[in-house]
Amino acid sequence: MYVEFKAGEKHAAKGADIAETHDAFQDAGYILTTDDLVVDIDDLPKETIQNILDIFNIRTERVWTTRGVHLYFKKPDGFKGASKVIPLGFNVEFKHNKNTYATAVKQNGEERLIENPGIREDLPSILHTRKTLQNLQGLSDGDGRNNAMFNHRVKIQGLVDNWEQVLRFINNHIFADPLSDQEFQTLARDDIPVDKKDMKEPDYANLIMRKYNVVMFTNNLYFRLNDEYTNDEHRLRRMVANEVGAVKTTFMDEVIKQMRYTAPLIEDDKAFDIKFSNGILRNGKFIPIDFKEFTPYYVKIPYTPDAEPVKEVDDYLYMLTEGDEQYKNLVLEVLGHTLVTDKEFKRLLAKFFVFVGSGGNGKGTLLEIIRNILGRDNCSSLSIKDMADERYLYNIKGNLANLGDDIEDEPINNERIKILKNISTCDDISIRAMRENSETVSITTSLIFTSNHLLKSWEKGDAYKRRILWLPMYTKPTNKDPKFITKITTDKALEYWVKLVVEGYFRLYENNGFTHSDKVEQFNQEYHYENDSIQQYLELVEQDDFINQPVADAFKVYEEWCEDNLIKPRSTRAFSKDIKEKYNLTAKQRKVNGRNKKTFLLSESEIKP
Known part of the structure; x- marks a missing residue:
């Protein structure tokens, strides 16, 4: 829905008209729903904003403004906040129905450029965090840039999927003077610990899910430990305890619950690869590869085509x-x-x-x-x-x-x-x-x-x-x-x-x-x-034994044979079906001794002219 804005303004008058389209309005805003979250970026050049969209593959709806862009996402449950420094190192504003009624989409009769209309992606981790981060925009050598980058890295590396790519973006696009390659490699090395200060249960859940590639499959949490994915509940609890440290068990249980609700869901009907210690089986072929993706099937043995016979x-x-x-x-x-x-x-x-x-x-x-x-x-x-x-x-x-x-x-x-x-x-x-x-x-x-x-x-x-x-x-x-x-x-x-x-x-x-x-x-x-008493019985009889015989009478003879041979008889229906198929007979009602009885007869194809 759209609301008419005041002329040349970015807000509506009291009791302003509302319509399903903005066609009739010179100035209009899109009315935010309870599920909408808008990330307002207006402190960066549009070229840098476009780099963010391309580098991090953001394909959600975007409305280009005079100063930047509005990015429309699905609002996470319980989201709060209006302004924050995000993991990309600069400040953004968050607009949602708790702080903003409508966002401008048309001014002075001109519609703003809208791309990917109607698409609402999940809010990526690079655009929000509960942690308090330093604004890194415009820092250069002499401004504490290196220490600021180090502290930033420690805070975000457990919270975003691709922290090294985020740091490289900051270095190339947010700093006024980027770090040298040697300085950057020093700050991006793997042995720097995660800053866990002030982390809440959802933060730990996100950190653990990224670190251990946690997924939900067949209603179980699977996580990668060494070279395999496991759903061992005891190992999961010990792993969580090791990550969160000395806290109450209720805190650990809540971390696990958070993961159960938010871990990527893997559909049951997927055809999974079989992982061996040196590759995978897929569609009839062996592929030698160090496979990291999720599969519940891990054979802890290498496939060696020339393995020595035993x-x-x-x-x-x-x-x-x-x-x-x-x-x-x-x-x-x-x-x-x-x-x-x-x-x-x-x-x-x-x-x-x-x-x-x-x-x-x-x-x-x-x-x-x-x-x-x-x-x-x-x-x-x-x-x-x-x-x-x-x-x-x-x-x-x-x-x-x-x-x-x-x-x-x-x-x-x-x-x-x-x-x-x-x-x-x-x-x-x-x-x-x-x-x-x-x-x-x-x-x-x-x-x-x-x-x-x-x-x-x-x-x-x-x-x-x-x-x-x-x-x-x-x-x-x-x-x-x-x-x-x-x-x-x-x-x-x-x-x-x-x-x-x-x-x-x-x-x-x-x-x-x-x-x-x-x-x-x-x-x-x-x-x-041996499993079929009818087939055994049919070895002893011929077609003539059934022609013009009532089905019930023929079945009684078969039952008596089964009793004599201590064999369990099959049903009348199965008996009649097999007789008709073997001898090309039909079963129809005929008068026998003055009474209608279903009787075996030659089929039309068997009757000679």
């Missing part, structure tokens, strides 16, 4: 796969599947995995190896049963793999199969943290289980058959070594494991799928045959 690793893989090269490649691709975070590509793969075999043959060892490779913080351990409970299911959010060991010997019901299928295809699921409302998410966690038994499933259809991959492991080691896991997870062994697993990851992208293994394919075909 005999214990090769022998273990040979034992698991009985020397089958195709099967070995497939196993390593299953492990590589855990490194895929691109939902679109993971939907293409659409698998979950069950390693099955008798006890004592290395299945549990394989899960322990995966934990050592990925890191325990990147793995959860839910069973299939637990995954059907959204309270437990929350634990797999943000993990690379869920490793369920020795899952229960009971049929996988439809509710559990639905969860397994939805996760394997990155479809939406509902999860709920303790004492929180449910949320809908899609996740890329790989599901890997081990079992001593082939588990029956309620669902028998193609969708289930495409998703599950049974991986047989029935060979047992000839010699038991109590130190075997230690030997197969040494630093050297893990580096070799990473080489093999990343190569498996590369093959997934190169082939858009898994290596074909005759051994695994045959095993899965046999499983699905």
Whole structure:
């Protein structure tokens, strides 16, 4: 909204006209809303102001005045103040609805130059601070310039994202005589401590967020410590305590709360890179780089393409796969599947995995190896049963793999199969943290289980058959070594494991799928045959056994066969569907002994003319 100003003035008369546009007014002002904050800069040349906008990438609305510029931002909650020296080293005025009704946009019939109309960026840290700063404008050698710059640096370095760039701007544009390069480098060195005098909880929160690159992801605060991001609550509290010093715990708790409300929010559906100690995996490629950006996934092992083979690793893989090269490649691709975070590509793969075999043959060892490779913080351990409970299911959010060991010997019901299928295809699921409302998410966690038994499933259809991959492991080691896991997870062994697993990851992208293994394919075909009593029954009958037979009568014969063979029968609906598909029949109402009954009939395409 706009208000008419007095002619040639920058304020309105009492009861002045208000309109949605200023077209009808010769002199007008924009009425500030409760969300507007205007930074009024009028003590600098316009060329210097333009340098600020360019150097610090400020793209908010700007209205150029006769003496400078008005920059329009979103007003921070609880903002107060009218005039202050900002971290850039000069004084500005702050205009908001508590001290200014309207700001001039038109005088004597001429509209001021307005750029980026309507855009309200967040107020950057370079344009405001709660600290009291010295005005550095116009200082030169002999005015205490060097000491003033040093004191300024100490005060702002924990409060702005780019303090060195700010100091360089001050030196080049605010001082009357800039420091020499040598003097500037001395003042800009890294070992100067931060001045924490008079800092409040929000100031500490800002300092810590900048120093440790704090972000909010999956409702947790992550911060960078050494080379990795962590959300460890205990380490967070100790880090905050170390930064704020000897204060009450309520002060520390408030600092953490401030960060929870203000830390940059990272969306859950982002495809994160996998960080290794010497680079990252991204979209099927390894990029050697010292990666500093946020990713929740850090593998503390280097990827070395020419890592030296480790005999214990090769022998273990040979034992698991009985020397089958195709099967070995497939196993390593299953492990590589855990490194895929691109939902679109993971939907293409659409698998979950069950390693099955008798006890004592290395299945549990394989899960322990995966934990050592990925890191325990990147793995959860839910069973299939637990995954059907959204309270437990929350634990797999943000993990690379869920490793369920020795899952229960009971049929996988439809509710559990639905969860397994939805996760394997990155479809939406509902999860709920303790004492929180449910949320809908899609996740890329790989599901890997081990079992001593082939588990029956309620669902028998193609969708289930495409998703599950049974991986047989029935060979047992000839010699038991109590130190075997230690030997197969040494630093050297893990580096070799990473080489093999990343190569498996590369093959997934190169082939858009898994290596074909005759051994695994045959095993899965046999499983699905044994899992489906109808398919077993159909091996014993022919098309003629069903033509003109009432569906209910045919199903009763099938039920009796199941009872005789101690097999659980499937539903009438599934039975009728499979019969019609296998023998190209239809089921229609027909009179049988004077009563209408749904009866199997030849489909029209099967009826010979």
